[in-house]
Each structure stands twice: as C-alpha cells, then as structure tokens.
Amino acid sequence: xxxxxxxxxxxxxxxxxxxxxxxxxxxxxxxxxxxxxxxxxxxxxxxxxxxxxxxxxxxxxxxxxxxxxxxxx
Amino acid sequence: xxxxxxxxxxxxxxxxxxxxxxxxxxxxxxxxxxxxxxxxxxxxxxxxxxxxxxxxxxxxxxxxxxxxxxxxxxxxxxxxxxxxxxxxxxxxxxxxxxxxxxxxxxxxxxxxxxxxxxxxxxxxxxxxxxxxxxxxxxxxxxxxxxxxxxxxxxxxxxxxxxxxxxxxxxxxxxxxxxxxxxxxxxxxxxxxxxxxxxxxxx
Numbered sequence: 001x002x003x004x005x006x007x008x009x010x011x012x013x014x015x016x017x018x019x020x021x022x023x024x025x026x027x028x029x030x031x032x033x034x035x036x037x038x039x040x041x042x043x044x045x046x047x048x049x050x051x052x053x054x055x056x057x058x059x060x061x062x063x064x065x066x067x068x069x070x071x072x073x
Numbered sequence: 074x075x076x077x078x079x080x081x082x083x084x085x086x087x088x089x090x091x092x093x094x095x096x097x098x099x100x101x102x103x104x105x106x107x108x109x110x111x112x113x114x115x116x117x118x119x120x121x122x123x124x125x126x127x128x129x130x131x132x133x134x135x136x137x138x139x140x141x142x143x144x145x146x147x148x149x150x151x152x153x154x155x156x157x158x159x160x161x162x163x164x165x166x167x168x169x170x171x172x173x174x175x176x177x178x179x180x181x182x183x184x185x186x187x188x189x190x191x192x193x194x195x196x197x198x199x200x201x202x203x204x205x206x207x208x209x210x211x212x213x214x215x216x217x218x219x220x221x222x223x224x225x226x227x228x229x230x231x232x233x234x235x236x237x238x239x240x241x242x243x244x245x246x247x248x249x250x251x252x253x254x255x256x257x258x259x260x261x262x263x264x265x266x267x268x269x270x271x272x273x274x275x
Contacts, residue, residue, distance in 0.1 A: 009213040012144040016223055019147035037213075050148045 006035040007064050014040050015047050018069065022053060025071045030056060036064040044069070122151040122269035126262065129275055130159025130184065131193035132202050132217070136209075138275040139220035145271070146227035153269075154224075155262045157234035160275075161243055163187050163217075164233060164254075168247040176242025183241060186249070187217045225252050232257045 004021050006014040014035040021031055033044065041058055044067045048055040056068035123145040127138045138154065146152045156164055162184045172180060184190050192201040209216060215223065224231070232255045233248065248254065255261075266272045 009215075011214070012140050012147060012220075013213065013215050016143050016147040016227070019149075019227075047148055 002029065002031045004031060004033045006033060006037070006040075008036065010037050011039045011043065015043050018044065018047065019051075022051075022069060022071050027071050027073065029071050031069045031071070033067045033069065034061075034064055035067075040065050040067070120151070120268040120270065121149070122153065122265075122271070124262070124266035124269050124272045125152070125154045126272075126274045127154055127156045127160035127163070128158050129193065130162045130190060132187070132190040132205065133192050133194075134275050135160075135163050135187060135190060135217050136205075136220075139217055139224060141273070141275075142229050143215075143220050143223045143227060146224065146229050150271075151269075152224075152227075152229040153232065153262075153265050154229060155232045155234060155257075155265075157237045158241075159183075161233055161237050161241060161248075163190060164231070164248050164251075165243065166247060166249050170244045170247045172242055172244065179242040183243075187221070221249075221251070230255070232261065234258065234262075 002021070002025065004017055006017050009017070014033070014037050018031070018033055021033075025031060033040075035044075037043075044058070045055055047053075048069060053072050054070040056070050058068075059066045123141065125138055125142060127135070129135070129138075138160075142152045142154055163186065165184070165186045167185050170180075190202065191199070192205065195201045197204075206216065230253060231251050235256045235258060238244070238256075245256070
C-alpha cells in the first residue's frame, strides 16, 4: 500500500505531493494520503474531479484526514 | 407528441449552433489535408491553461502567485507566468553586472530576489516578511523558493518582460536560473493567454 504523509504541510503542498506521487504509480494503484490541512478534503475532491483520478474514500481521523486515491489513466 | 416536437426542435437548434461553431473553427484549415496538418486550435477560453501576470513585487503577492501556479500545475493545467515591472525583482539574484549609473541606482533600490521582498502591507521595516516566513515555516507552508523549485519540476513556464527589465535597469545575467526561462513582450503573453481558461493579474 502506497502512502503519502502530508501532515504538517499546508496548501498547496498536499495536492502538489499527491500529483507527484500519483504520476509515479501504475494505473489501478491506490495511494493513501494523510493530511491535517483543513483545505485538504475539499482540495483532494476537486483535484480528483479535475484530473480524472478516482477518490475511493475519505475519513476524518483523530487530528488528521485520510484519503484514498486510485490512479485512472 | 408536442413535447417530442419541442425537444426535437431544441435539439436541432443546438446541433445547428454547434455545427456552425465547428465550421468556423475549420474554416481556413483547408480541405482534409489542412485538417490533418493543423492542430485544431481550441476556441478562446478552452485551453486548459492558467496564465498569470505577476506585476507585483511584494512577498505576499508572490506567495499567492506561486500557490496558484503550483496548484494549477498539480491539477494538470498548463501554467505560464509572466513577470513584469515590480515582479521582475522576484527573479533577481545577487550578481555583479555592468550597468549605467541610473541602472545601478535602480538596482540598489529594488529587492534582489525573493528573499528580499517587502510585504504589501505591515512591512514594518522588514519585520513583516520575517514574521510571515516564520509562520509559514511553522505551519508547513512551502516557502516561495521551495514553490519556485516545485514550479520548475511541474513544468510551469516562466517568462520575463524585457521592457520592464530595460526600464528598471536589470540585465539577463542577474536573473535567476530557471528551466526554460524566456524573455518576451506583451504579444507573447497575449498569444499564450488568449486560448486559456484562466488568466489573472497578480
């Protein structure tokens, strides 16, 4: 399972790091991202909408958020 | 039946409009050969590009510009930045360059690069930028220098207005190194920005 820990990082880093990580993945792979930036949930949803990758799910954890993104094309 | 006719009429009208638009775009491309040869130019406002004019030379505005640029690049957009007037200061580095007296005066008066930029408000004689940088570091916000590096990695295009450089006495050897750094005028900006979806002035 590939993970990206973007906790402690603020906009635009969580999205920028996600973009970089997803580029390295194979199609169909999942990336689990941890972030505590309040903007992260709306941003990752918008990012997936724009780039066409799949947002598998998001969760609010204790003090941070978790999102799973699957690489499409 | 009436509903069907109404919907059909609406569909027909929509199709005719789209056809007219397409015809317009293909006009001038010639026959089949023309279509294959030319990449169909996207209609105005359709290219997935963000074009930014960076006119300001204050740290806060540069931060905003680079957040926009790197964010857009991370979303898969093409990004072009055009630095002009006070924005050109942000792309300076400390370098000895031959200049005339007036040019040298401008050189002293203008900040030498991102690290020396004032805030547009609450500058407090230089205290403002220091505070902002401290808080940015604490909150995990990338510094402008880091964002410039990210921009370079993500293929953000950076262009510098030569007219501004001439006015402010800046020379090419004193500008930062950036992959593909280009010098240009207003026409390049307009040509680049015209088909793009988002164009902004910072």
